[in-house]
Amino acid sequence: MLPYVTKALSNLFKKPSTEAFPAGEPPKAAPHYRGRLHYDPTLCINCGMCMRVCAPQAITREIVKLENGDQQITFTYDMTSCTFCNTCSDFCSKKAITLTEDYMIVGTKPEDFLVSGTFIKKAPPPKPKLTPEQIAEMKEKAEAAKAAKAAAGGVAPAAPAGEKPKFTPEQIAEMKAAAEAKKAAAAKQEG
């Protein structure tokens, strides 16, 4: 009887076990909870690996070509399509994708569920244009280098690399005998 009474009395002065959530702040998620995705476009290198590994195809990419040759790349992650499996984050070599602990993904419009980021991929610098004189000069230089190489080769011929060592007939016979002995030993062990 006593334990019940003490329990009842102690419960009277305890906080209720029901979460007061709609009244107060929502409680924190468990550690390593996989909630709303966070995407950092400054780290992204547009490898497209996240799109590849995404089972529900929640990731879309839009590439817009700008006038100066740059590319404006937008990645969009649809949270209503996401399974929160963390595979995109695992495969992201630059760690641009992380799953945060924000689980309150509630909304009325489709835009409430989209996570997107945009970055600009710079076009490679244009090739330097050479005048005909410069090209001729470069050709002359290359020819001179070739000639110098040929001259060096003529003075001191390099030793032939791929020549087989020559054996006397006795040496060959010896090697054959050794190989046969080995074979016989192996056959004995097996038998």
Added chain:
Amino acid sequence: MFEKMIDKSMAKSPWIFHINAGSCNGCDIELVSVLTPRYDAERLGFRLTGTPRQADIVVVSGPVTLQSRDRLIRTLEQVPQPRVVVSLGSCPRSGNVFKGSYAIDGPLEKWTHVDVSVAGCTPKPEAIVAALAQATQILEQKRKEMRK
């Protein structure tokens, strides 16, 4: 005066009807856990009903499968106006991992207007409570518009 009283009491006890449109049961379990003492949505007046005719809020979970599609539409038609449709989890809005399957005829937006959505696979009970709270506000608004 009588109407006002009814409105007030209706706003304080929105009844929920739950439709499983081919869900994997994950979201259904979370919805039931919302009504348990830990999260206790019943203190806010929410109550699960067994019939769509008494419901104010319809909670749909699961991608709309071919088998459940006709039943889903029939059940939704039985819910009296004003009604609020809440989609639970990622599946009803997009199909989730079942997207592109021959057995799926979704998303839910194709068949009815979805007022509130909760994303997550599965959503946390707190998120569901937040969505239901939002749904009650929408319900009140709809009721006011209907009175006019």
